[in-house]
Amino acid sequence: MSSKQELSDLVVQVRRDIVRMVHDVNSGHPGGSLGCTEFLVALYNEVMELKDGFDMDGIGEDLFFLSNGHISPVFYSVLARKGYFPVKELATFRKIDSRLQGHPTTHEGLPGIRIASGSLGQGMSVAIGAAEAKKLNKDSHLVFTLHGDGELQEGQNWEAIMYAGAKGVDNLISTVDYNGQQIDGSTDEVMNMGSLRDKFEAFGWEVLEVEEGNNLEAIISGLQLAKTNSGKGKPVCLLLHTSMGHGVDFMAGTHEWHGKAPNDEQLASALEQNPETLGDY
Known part of the structure:
Protein backbone atom coordinates (compact mmCIF):
# COMPACT_ATOMS: atom_id res chain seq x y z
CA MET A 1 0.00 0.00 0.00
CA SER A 2 1.17 3.52 -0.79
CA SER A 3 0.68 6.53 1.45
CA LYS A 4 -1.67 9.30 0.44
CA GLN A 5 1.31 11.59 -0.18
CA GLU A 6 3.07 9.00 -2.32
CA LEU A 7 -0.01 8.57 -4.46
CA SER A 8 -0.48 12.35 -4.75
CA ASP A 9 3.15 12.81 -5.77
CA LEU A 10 2.77 10.07 -8.37
CA VAL A 11 -0.35 11.73 -9.81
CA VAL A 12 1.52 15.01 -10.30
CA GLN A 13 4.52 13.28 -11.87
CA VAL A 14 2.31 11.30 -14.24
CA ARG A 15 0.66 14.55 -15.34
CA ARG A 16 4.11 15.94 -16.12
CA ASP A 17 4.93 12.81 -18.11
CA ILE A 18 1.72 13.13 -20.13
CA VAL A 19 2.16 16.72 -21.24
CA ARG A 20 5.88 16.28 -21.93
CA MET A 21 5.35 13.13 -24.01
CA VAL A 22 2.64 14.71 -26.14
CA HIS A 23 4.51 18.00 -26.54
CA ASP A 24 7.73 16.28 -27.61
CA VAL A 25 6.13 14.74 -30.71
CA ASN A 26 3.35 17.34 -31.18
CA SER A 27 0.92 14.44 -31.18
CA GLY A 28 -1.26 12.48 -28.80
CA HIS A 29 -4.24 12.74 -26.47
CA PRO A 30 -3.62 14.73 -23.29
CA GLY A 31 -7.21 15.56 -22.28
CA GLY A 32 -8.52 12.10 -21.46
CA SER A 33 -5.12 11.05 -20.14
CA LEU A 34 -5.11 13.85 -17.57
CA GLY A 35 -8.72 13.13 -16.63
CA CYS A 36 -7.92 9.48 -15.83
CA THR A 37 -4.60 10.02 -14.06
CA GLU A 38 -5.94 9.60 -10.53
CA PHE A 39 -7.92 6.53 -11.54
CA LEU A 40 -5.01 4.63 -13.07
CA VAL A 41 -2.61 5.65 -10.30
CA ALA A 42 -5.09 4.35 -7.71
CA LEU A 43 -5.89 1.20 -9.66
CA TYR A 44 -2.28 0.07 -10.16
CA ASN A 45 -0.86 1.23 -6.85
CA GLU A 46 -3.67 0.65 -4.37
CA VAL A 47 -6.47 -1.53 -5.71
CA MET A 48 -5.36 -4.32 -8.04
CA GLU A 49 -3.61 -7.46 -6.80
CA LEU A 50 -0.55 -7.83 -9.04
CA LYS A 51 2.33 -10.27 -9.27
CA ASP A 52 5.92 -9.25 -9.73
CA GLY A 53 6.94 -9.18 -13.38
CA PHE A 54 4.64 -9.64 -16.36
CA ASP A 55 3.24 -12.50 -18.36
CA MET A 56 0.42 -12.52 -20.85
CA ASP A 57 -1.57 -15.25 -19.08
CA GLY A 58 -2.04 -13.18 -15.93
CA ILE A 59 -3.00 -16.19 -13.84
CA GLY A 60 -3.09 -15.48 -10.11
CA GLU A 61 -3.46 -11.71 -10.42
CA ASP A 62 -5.98 -9.06 -11.36
CA LEU A 63 -6.03 -7.91 -14.99
CA PHE A 64 -6.69 -4.54 -16.57
CA PHE A 65 -7.75 -3.77 -20.14
CA LEU A 66 -7.71 -0.23 -21.52
CA SER A 67 -10.48 0.01 -24.09
CA ASN A 68 -10.11 3.71 -24.97
CA GLY A 69 -6.54 3.16 -26.11
CA HIS A 70 -5.92 6.71 -27.29
CA ILE A 71 -5.22 7.73 -23.68
CA SER A 72 -1.99 5.75 -23.93
CA PRO A 73 0.19 8.54 -22.42
CA VAL A 74 -1.30 8.07 -18.95
CA PHE A 75 -1.25 4.27 -19.30
CA TYR A 76 2.41 4.20 -20.35
CA SER A 77 3.42 6.58 -17.57
CA VAL A 78 1.63 4.59 -14.86
CA LEU A 79 3.07 1.30 -16.14
CA ALA A 80 6.60 2.70 -16.30
CA ARG A 81 6.38 4.28 -12.85
CA LYS A 82 5.08 0.93 -11.54
CA GLY A 83 8.20 -0.77 -12.89
CA TYR A 84 6.90 -2.60 -15.95
CA PHE A 85 9.54 -0.98 -18.16
CA PRO A 86 12.18 1.77 -17.75
CA VAL A 87 10.81 5.25 -17.10
CA LYS A 88 13.36 6.67 -19.55
CA GLU A 89 11.55 4.82 -22.35
CA LEU A 90 8.72 7.36 -22.08
CA ALA A 91 10.97 9.65 -24.12
CA THR A 92 10.36 7.40 -27.15
CA PHE A 93 6.57 7.91 -27.18
CA ARG A 94 5.16 7.84 -30.75
CA LYS A 95 8.62 7.79 -32.32
CA ILE A 96 9.87 5.48 -35.07
CA ASP A 97 10.61 1.93 -33.83
CA SER A 98 9.30 2.77 -30.34
CA GLY A 121 -15.38 -0.39 -28.48
CA GLN A 122 -13.53 -3.70 -28.24
CA GLY A 123 -12.09 -3.76 -24.72
CA MET A 124 -15.25 -5.01 -23.03
CA SER A 125 -15.44 -8.07 -25.27
CA VAL A 126 -11.82 -9.02 -24.61
CA ALA A 127 -12.21 -8.47 -20.88
CA ILE A 128 -15.25 -10.75 -20.73
CA GLY A 129 -13.22 -13.50 -22.38
CA ALA A 130 -10.45 -13.02 -19.82
CA ALA A 131 -12.97 -13.00 -16.96
CA GLU A 132 -14.54 -16.24 -18.12
CA ALA A 133 -11.08 -17.80 -18.54
CA LYS A 134 -10.37 -16.94 -14.90
CA LYS A 135 -13.54 -18.73 -13.86
CA LEU A 136 -12.52 -21.81 -15.89
CA ASN A 137 -9.07 -21.72 -14.28
CA LYS A 138 -10.57 -21.44 -10.79
CA ASP A 139 -8.74 -18.12 -10.46
CA SER A 140 -10.58 -15.85 -8.04
CA HIS A 141 -8.92 -12.64 -9.24
CA LEU A 142 -10.77 -9.84 -11.00
CA VAL A 143 -10.74 -8.22 -14.41
CA PHE A 144 -10.89 -4.41 -14.60
CA THR A 145 -11.58 -2.27 -17.67
CA LEU A 146 -11.73 1.41 -18.56
CA HIS A 147 -13.95 2.93 -21.26
CA GLY A 148 -14.67 6.43 -22.49
CA ASP A 149 -18.26 7.62 -22.28
CA GLY A 150 -18.09 8.70 -25.92
CA GLU A 151 -16.67 5.28 -26.75
CA LEU A 152 -19.93 3.72 -25.56
CA GLN A 153 -21.53 5.04 -28.74
CA GLU A 154 -19.84 2.04 -30.42
CA GLY A 155 -22.43 -0.72 -30.74
CA GLN A 156 -20.12 -3.63 -29.92
CA ASN A 157 -19.97 -2.39 -26.33
CA TRP A 158 -23.67 -3.03 -25.83
CA GLU A 159 -23.54 -6.56 -27.23
CA ALA A 160 -20.78 -7.28 -24.73
CA ILE A 161 -22.59 -5.49 -21.89
CA MET A 162 -25.71 -7.53 -22.65
CA TYR A 163 -23.71 -10.77 -22.63
CA ALA A 164 -21.91 -10.02 -19.35
CA GLY A 165 -25.18 -9.26 -17.59
CA ALA A 166 -27.04 -12.23 -19.05
CA LYS A 167 -24.25 -14.69 -18.23
CA GLY A 168 -23.48 -13.30 -14.78
CA VAL A 169 -19.84 -12.41 -15.45
CA ASP A 170 -19.43 -11.21 -11.88
CA ASN A 171 -15.63 -11.05 -11.76
CA LEU A 172 -15.66 -8.03 -14.09
CA ILE A 173 -15.46 -4.39 -12.95
CA SER A 174 -15.84 -1.90 -15.80
CA THR A 175 -15.20 1.79 -15.21
CA ASN A 192 -26.87 11.83 -26.41
CA MET A 193 -26.99 8.43 -24.71
CA GLY A 194 -29.39 9.30 -21.94
CA SER A 195 -28.81 7.69 -18.55
CA LEU A 196 -25.85 5.30 -18.54
CA ARG A 197 -26.92 4.07 -15.11
CA ASP A 198 -30.35 3.09 -16.42
CA LYS A 199 -28.83 1.40 -19.46
CA PHE A 200 -26.32 -0.72 -17.53
CA GLU A 201 -28.94 -1.66 -14.94
CA ALA A 202 -31.34 -2.67 -17.70
CA PHE A 203 -28.65 -5.03 -19.01
CA GLY A 204 -28.31 -6.67 -15.59
CA TRP A 205 -25.31 -4.86 -14.12
CA GLU A 206 -24.67 -3.52 -10.64
CA VAL A 207 -23.97 0.22 -11.05
CA LEU A 208 -21.94 2.42 -8.70
CA GLU A 209 -21.02 6.07 -9.15
CA VAL A 210 -18.09 8.18 -8.00
CA GLU A 211 -19.05 11.85 -8.23
CA GLU A 212 -15.50 13.06 -7.48
CA GLY A 213 -13.70 11.11 -10.17
CA ASN A 214 -10.49 13.11 -9.81
CA ASN A 215 -10.27 12.61 -6.05
CA LEU A 216 -7.91 9.78 -5.08
CA GLU A 217 -9.72 8.86 -1.88
CA ALA A 218 -13.11 8.83 -3.59
CA ILE A 219 -11.77 6.68 -6.42
CA ILE A 220 -10.17 4.17 -4.06
CA SER A 221 -13.36 3.95 -2.00
CA GLY A 222 -15.42 3.44 -5.15
CA LEU A 223 -13.15 0.72 -6.50
CA GLN A 224 -13.03 -1.06 -3.14
CA LEU A 225 -16.84 -0.98 -3.01
CA ALA A 226 -16.91 -2.39 -6.54
CA LYS A 227 -14.66 -5.24 -5.41
CA THR A 228 -16.98 -5.90 -2.46
CA ASN A 229 -19.92 -6.09 -4.86
CA SER A 230 -18.20 -8.50 -7.25
CA GLY A 231 -18.88 -12.23 -7.09
CA LYS A 232 -22.57 -11.70 -6.44
CA GLY A 233 -23.99 -12.74 -9.79
CA LYS A 234 -23.66 -9.42 -11.64
CA PRO A 235 -20.83 -7.55 -13.38
CA VAL A 236 -20.10 -4.16 -11.81
CA CYS A 237 -20.07 -0.82 -13.63
CA LEU A 238 -18.36 2.16 -11.98
CA LEU A 239 -19.43 5.51 -13.43
CA LEU A 240 -16.49 7.81 -12.71
CA HIS A 241 -17.40 11.49 -13.08
CA THR A 242 -14.15 13.14 -14.20
CA SER A 243 -13.02 16.37 -15.82
CA MET A 244 -11.17 16.03 -19.11
CA GLY A 245 -7.78 17.75 -18.84
CA HIS A 246 -7.89 17.78 -15.04
CA GLY A 247 -4.80 19.29 -13.38
CA VAL A 248 -3.99 21.75 -16.16
CA ASP A 249 -6.28 24.77 -15.97
CA PHE A 250 -6.45 25.68 -19.66
CA MET A 251 -7.14 22.04 -20.66
CA ALA A 252 -9.74 21.24 -18.01
CA GLY A 253 -13.39 20.60 -18.83
CA THR A 254 -13.22 20.99 -22.60
CA HIS A 255 -13.04 18.64 -25.58
CA GLU A 256 -10.56 20.96 -27.30
CA TRP A 257 -7.59 19.10 -25.78
CA HIS A 258 -8.87 15.63 -26.59
CA GLY A 259 -6.17 15.17 -29.23
CA LYS A 260 -4.11 18.35 -29.28
CA ALA A 261 -0.53 18.89 -28.12
CA PRO A 262 0.55 21.96 -26.11
CA ASN A 263 3.04 24.40 -27.61
CA ASP A 264 6.19 25.47 -25.75
CA GLU A 265 4.47 28.22 -23.76
CA GLN A 266 1.52 26.00 -22.87
CA LEU A 267 3.84 23.20 -21.80
CA ALA A 268 5.70 25.55 -19.48
CA SER A 269 2.40 26.58 -17.90
CA ALA A 270 1.26 22.97 -17.48
CA LEU A 271 4.56 22.00 -15.85
CA GLU A 272 4.46 25.02 -13.55
CA GLN A 273 1.07 23.85 -12.32
CA ASN A 274 2.49 20.36 -11.70
CA PRO A 275 5.93 20.70 -10.08
CA GLU A 276 8.33 17.77 -10.43
CA THR A 277 7.93 15.25 -7.60
CA LEU A 278 9.52 11.91 -8.48
CA GLY A 279 11.96 12.93 -11.22
CA ASP A 280 11.36 13.55 -14.89
CA TYR A 281 12.40 10.96 -17.46
Whole structure:
Protein backbone atom coordinates (compact mmCIF):
# COMPACT_ATOMS: atom_id res chain seq x y z
CA MET A 1 0.00 0.00 0.00
CA SER A 2 1.17 3.52 -0.79
CA SER A 3 0.68 6.53 1.45
CA LYS A 4 -1.67 9.30 0.44
CA GLN A 5 1.31 11.59 -0.18
CA GLU A 6 3.07 9.00 -2.32
CA LEU A 7 -0.01 8.57 -4.46
CA SER A 8 -0.48 12.35 -4.75
CA ASP A 9 3.15 12.81 -5.77
CA LEU A 10 2.77 10.07 -8.37
CA VAL A 11 -0.35 11.73 -9.81
CA VAL A 12 1.52 15.01 -10.30
CA GLN A 13 4.52 13.28 -11.87
CA VAL A 14 2.31 11.30 -14.24
CA ARG A 15 0.66 14.55 -15.34
CA ARG A 16 4.11 15.94 -16.12
CA ASP A 17 4.93 12.81 -18.11
CA ILE A 18 1.72 13.13 -20.13
CA VAL A 19 2.16 16.72 -21.24
CA ARG A 20 5.88 16.28 -21.93
CA MET A 21 5.35 13.13 -24.01
CA VAL A 22 2.64 14.71 -26.14
CA HIS A 23 4.51 18.00 -26.54
CA ASP A 24 7.73 16.28 -27.61
CA VAL A 25 6.13 14.74 -30.71
CA ASN A 26 3.35 17.34 -31.18
CA SER A 27 0.92 14.44 -31.18
CA GLY A 28 -1.26 12.48 -28.80
CA HIS A 29 -4.24 12.74 -26.47
CA PRO A 30 -3.62 14.73 -23.29
CA GLY A 31 -7.21 15.56 -22.28
CA GLY A 32 -8.52 12.10 -21.46
CA SER A 33 -5.12 11.05 -20.14
CA LEU A 34 -5.11 13.85 -17.57
CA GLY A 35 -8.72 13.13 -16.63
CA CYS A 36 -7.92 9.48 -15.83
CA THR A 37 -4.60 10.02 -14.06
CA GLU A 38 -5.94 9.60 -10.53
CA PHE A 39 -7.92 6.53 -11.54
CA LEU A 40 -5.01 4.63 -13.07
CA VAL A 41 -2.61 5.65 -10.30
CA ALA A 42 -5.09 4.35 -7.71
CA LEU A 43 -5.89 1.20 -9.66
CA TYR A 44 -2.28 0.07 -10.16
CA ASN A 45 -0.86 1.23 -6.85
CA GLU A 46 -3.67 0.65 -4.37
CA VAL A 47 -6.47 -1.53 -5.71
CA MET A 48 -5.36 -4.32 -8.04
CA GLU A 49 -3.61 -7.46 -6.80
CA LEU A 50 -0.55 -7.83 -9.04
CA LYS A 51 2.33 -10.27 -9.27
CA ASP A 52 5.92 -9.25 -9.73
CA GLY A 53 6.94 -9.18 -13.38
CA PHE A 54 4.64 -9.64 -16.36
CA ASP A 55 3.24 -12.50 -18.36
CA MET A 56 0.42 -12.52 -20.85
CA ASP A 57 -1.57 -15.25 -19.08
CA GLY A 58 -2.04 -13.18 -15.93
CA ILE A 59 -3.00 -16.19 -13.84
CA GLY A 60 -3.09 -15.48 -10.11
CA GLU A 61 -3.46 -11.71 -10.42
CA ASP A 62 -5.98 -9.06 -11.36
CA LEU A 63 -6.03 -7.91 -14.99
CA PHE A 64 -6.69 -4.54 -16.57
CA PHE A 65 -7.75 -3.77 -20.14
CA LEU A 66 -7.71 -0.23 -21.52
CA SER A 67 -10.48 0.01 -24.09
CA ASN A 68 -10.11 3.71 -24.97
CA GLY A 69 -6.54 3.16 -26.11
CA HIS A 70 -5.92 6.71 -27.29
CA ILE A 71 -5.22 7.73 -23.68
CA SER A 72 -1.99 5.75 -23.93
CA PRO A 73 0.19 8.54 -22.42
CA VAL A 74 -1.30 8.07 -18.95
CA PHE A 75 -1.25 4.27 -19.30
CA TYR A 76 2.41 4.20 -20.35
CA SER A 77 3.42 6.58 -17.57
CA VAL A 78 1.63 4.59 -14.86
CA LEU A 79 3.07 1.30 -16.14
CA ALA A 80 6.60 2.70 -16.30
CA ARG A 81 6.38 4.28 -12.85
CA LYS A 82 5.08 0.93 -11.54
CA GLY A 83 8.20 -0.77 -12.89
CA TYR A 84 6.90 -2.60 -15.95
CA PHE A 85 9.54 -0.98 -18.16
CA PRO A 86 12.18 1.77 -17.75
CA VAL A 87 10.81 5.25 -17.10
CA LYS A 88 13.36 6.67 -19.55
CA GLU A 89 11.55 4.82 -22.35
CA LEU A 90 8.72 7.36 -22.08
CA ALA A 91 10.97 9.65 -24.12
CA THR A 92 10.36 7.40 -27.15
CA PHE A 93 6.57 7.91 -27.18
CA ARG A 94 5.16 7.84 -30.75
CA LYS A 95 8.62 7.79 -32.32
CA ILE A 96 9.87 5.48 -35.07
CA ASP A 97 10.61 1.93 -33.83
CA SER A 98 9.30 2.77 -30.34
CA ARG A 99 7.39 0.21 -28.29
CA LEU A 100 5.23 3.10 -27.09
CA GLN A 101 2.97 3.54 -30.09
CA GLY A 102 0.22 6.18 -30.14
CA HIS A 103 -2.25 3.40 -29.37
CA PRO A 104 -1.03 0.38 -27.37
CA THR A 105 -0.09 -2.70 -29.39
CA THR A 106 0.91 -6.20 -28.36
CA HIS A 107 3.33 -7.00 -31.19
CA GLU A 108 5.78 -4.49 -29.73
CA GLY A 109 6.16 -6.73 -26.66
CA LEU A 110 5.68 -3.94 -24.14
CA PRO A 111 5.21 -5.31 -20.59
CA GLY A 112 1.80 -4.42 -19.17
CA ILE A 113 0.02 -4.35 -22.54
CA ARG A 114 -2.32 -7.30 -23.11
CA ILE A 115 -4.42 -6.06 -26.05
CA ALA A 116 -4.13 -3.63 -28.93
CA SER A 117 -6.75 -0.95 -28.33
CA GLY A 118 -6.51 1.55 -31.14
CA SER A 119 -10.00 0.75 -32.39
CA LEU A 120 -12.64 1.82 -29.89
CA GLY A 121 -15.38 -0.39 -28.48
CA GLN A 122 -13.53 -3.70 -28.24
CA GLY A 123 -12.09 -3.76 -24.72
CA MET A 124 -15.25 -5.01 -23.03
CA SER A 125 -15.44 -8.07 -25.27
CA VAL A 126 -11.82 -9.02 -24.61
CA ALA A 127 -12.21 -8.47 -20.88
CA ILE A 128 -15.25 -10.75 -20.73
CA GLY A 129 -13.22 -13.50 -22.38
CA ALA A 130 -10.45 -13.02 -19.82
CA ALA A 131 -12.97 -13.00 -16.96
CA GLU A 132 -14.54 -16.24 -18.12
CA ALA A 133 -11.08 -17.80 -18.54
CA LYS A 134 -10.37 -16.94 -14.90
CA LYS A 135 -13.54 -18.73 -13.86
CA LEU A 136 -12.52 -21.81 -15.89
CA ASN A 137 -9.07 -21.72 -14.28
CA LYS A 138 -10.57 -21.44 -10.79
CA ASP A 139 -8.74 -18.12 -10.46
CA SER A 140 -10.58 -15.85 -8.04
CA HIS A 141 -8.92 -12.64 -9.24
CA LEU A 142 -10.77 -9.84 -11.00
CA VAL A 143 -10.74 -8.22 -14.41
CA PHE A 144 -10.89 -4.41 -14.60
CA THR A 145 -11.58 -2.27 -17.67
CA LEU A 146 -11.73 1.41 -18.56
CA HIS A 147 -13.95 2.93 -21.26
CA GLY A 148 -14.67 6.43 -22.49
CA ASP A 149 -18.26 7.62 -22.28
CA GLY A 150 -18.09 8.70 -25.92
CA GLU A 151 -16.67 5.28 -26.75
CA LEU A 152 -19.93 3.72 -25.56
CA GLN A 153 -21.53 5.04 -28.74
CA GLU A 154 -19.84 2.04 -30.42
CA GLY A 155 -22.43 -0.72 -30.74
CA GLN A 156 -20.12 -3.63 -29.92
CA ASN A 157 -19.97 -2.39 -26.33
CA TRP A 158 -23.67 -3.03 -25.83
CA GLU A 159 -23.54 -6.56 -27.23
CA ALA A 160 -20.78 -7.28 -24.73
CA ILE A 161 -22.59 -5.49 -21.89
CA MET A 162 -25.71 -7.53 -22.65
CA TYR A 163 -23.71 -10.77 -22.63
CA ALA A 164 -21.91 -10.02 -19.35
CA GLY A 165 -25.18 -9.26 -17.59
CA ALA A 166 -27.04 -12.23 -19.05
CA LYS A 167 -24.25 -14.69 -18.23
CA GLY A 168 -23.48 -13.30 -14.78
CA VAL A 169 -19.84 -12.41 -15.45
CA ASP A 170 -19.43 -11.21 -11.88
CA ASN A 171 -15.63 -11.05 -11.76
CA LEU A 172 -15.66 -8.03 -14.09
CA ILE A 173 -15.46 -4.39 -12.95
CA SER A 174 -15.84 -1.90 -15.80
CA THR A 175 -15.20 1.79 -15.21
CA VAL A 176 -16.57 4.49 -17.50
CA ASP A 177 -14.65 7.77 -17.74
CA TYR A 178 -17.78 9.89 -17.48
CA ASN A 179 -16.41 13.30 -18.52
CA GLY A 180 -19.15 14.25 -20.98
CA GLN A 181 -16.63 15.12 -23.71
CA GLN A 182 -15.41 13.51 -26.92
CA ILE A 183 -13.31 14.62 -29.86
CA ASP A 184 -16.00 16.66 -31.63
CA GLY A 185 -17.74 18.21 -28.63
CA SER A 186 -19.83 17.17 -25.67
CA THR A 187 -21.28 13.67 -25.70
CA ASP A 188 -24.77 15.15 -25.38
CA GLU A 189 -24.25 17.18 -28.56
CA VAL A 190 -22.61 14.42 -30.59
CA MET A 191 -24.82 11.49 -29.57
CA ASN A 192 -26.87 11.83 -26.41
CA MET A 193 -26.99 8.43 -24.71
CA GLY A 194 -29.39 9.30 -21.94
CA SER A 195 -28.81 7.69 -18.55
CA LEU A 196 -25.85 5.30 -18.54
CA ARG A 197 -26.92 4.07 -15.11
CA ASP A 198 -30.35 3.09 -16.42
CA LYS A 199 -28.83 1.40 -19.46
CA PHE A 200 -26.32 -0.72 -17.53
CA GLU A 201 -28.94 -1.66 -14.94
CA ALA A 202 -31.34 -2.67 -17.70
CA PHE A 203 -28.65 -5.03 -19.01
CA GLY A 204 -28.31 -6.67 -15.59
CA TRP A 205 -25.31 -4.86 -14.12
CA GLU A 206 -24.67 -3.52 -10.64
CA VAL A 207 -23.97 0.22 -11.05
CA LEU A 208 -21.94 2.42 -8.70
CA GLU A 209 -21.02 6.07 -9.15
CA VAL A 210 -18.09 8.18 -8.00
CA GLU A 211 -19.05 11.85 -8.23
CA GLU A 212 -15.50 13.06 -7.48
CA GLY A 213 -13.70 11.11 -10.17
CA ASN A 214 -10.49 13.11 -9.81
CA ASN A 215 -10.27 12.61 -6.05
CA LEU A 216 -7.91 9.78 -5.08
CA GLU A 217 -9.72 8.86 -1.88
CA ALA A 218 -13.11 8.83 -3.59
CA ILE A 219 -11.77 6.68 -6.42
CA ILE A 220 -10.17 4.17 -4.06
CA SER A 221 -13.36 3.95 -2.00
CA GLY A 222 -15.42 3.44 -5.15
CA LEU A 223 -13.15 0.72 -6.50
CA GLN A 224 -13.03 -1.06 -3.14
CA LEU A 225 -16.84 -0.98 -3.01
CA ALA A 226 -16.91 -2.39 -6.54
CA LYS A 227 -14.66 -5.24 -5.41
CA THR A 228 -16.98 -5.90 -2.46
CA ASN A 229 -19.92 -6.09 -4.86
CA SER A 230 -18.20 -8.50 -7.25
CA GLY A 231 -18.88 -12.23 -7.09
CA LYS A 232 -22.57 -11.70 -6.44
CA GLY A 233 -23.99 -12.74 -9.79
CA LYS A 234 -23.66 -9.42 -11.64
CA PRO A 235 -20.83 -7.55 -13.38
CA VAL A 236 -20.10 -4.16 -11.81
CA CYS A 237 -20.07 -0.82 -13.63
CA LEU A 238 -18.36 2.16 -11.98
CA LEU A 239 -19.43 5.51 -13.43
CA LEU A 240 -16.49 7.81 -12.71
CA HIS A 241 -17.40 11.49 -13.08
CA THR A 242 -14.15 13.14 -14.20
CA SER A 243 -13.02 16.37 -15.82
CA MET A 244 -11.17 16.03 -19.11
CA GLY A 245 -7.78 17.75 -18.84
CA HIS A 246 -7.89 17.78 -15.04
CA GLY A 247 -4.80 19.29 -13.38
CA VAL A 248 -3.99 21.75 -16.16
CA ASP A 249 -6.28 24.77 -15.97
CA PHE A 250 -6.45 25.68 -19.66
CA MET A 251 -7.14 22.04 -20.66
CA ALA A 252 -9.74 21.24 -18.01
CA GLY A 253 -13.39 20.60 -18.83
CA THR A 254 -13.22 20.99 -22.60
CA HIS A 255 -13.04 18.64 -25.58
CA GLU A 256 -10.56 20.96 -27.30
CA TRP A 257 -7.59 19.10 -25.78
CA HIS A 258 -8.87 15.63 -26.59
CA GLY A 259 -6.17 15.17 -29.23
CA LYS A 260 -4.11 18.35 -29.28
CA ALA A 261 -0.53 18.89 -28.12
CA PRO A 262 0.55 21.96 -26.11
CA ASN A 263 3.04 24.40 -27.61
CA ASP A 264 6.19 25.47 -25.75
CA GLU A 265 4.47 28.22 -23.76
CA GLN A 266 1.52 26.00 -22.87
CA LEU A 267 3.84 23.20 -21.80
CA ALA A 268 5.70 25.55 -19.48
CA SER A 269 2.40 26.58 -17.90
CA ALA A 270 1.26 22.97 -17.48
CA LEU A 271 4.56 22.00 -15.85
CA GLU A 272 4.46 25.02 -13.55
CA GLN A 273 1.07 23.85 -12.32
CA ASN A 274 2.49 20.36 -11.70
CA PRO A 275 5.93 20.70 -10.08
CA GLU A 276 8.33 17.77 -10.43
CA THR A 277 7.93 15.25 -7.60
CA LEU A 278 9.52 11.91 -8.48
CA GLY A 279 11.96 12.93 -11.22
CA ASP A 280 11.36 13.55 -14.89
CA TYR A 281 12.40 10.96 -17.46
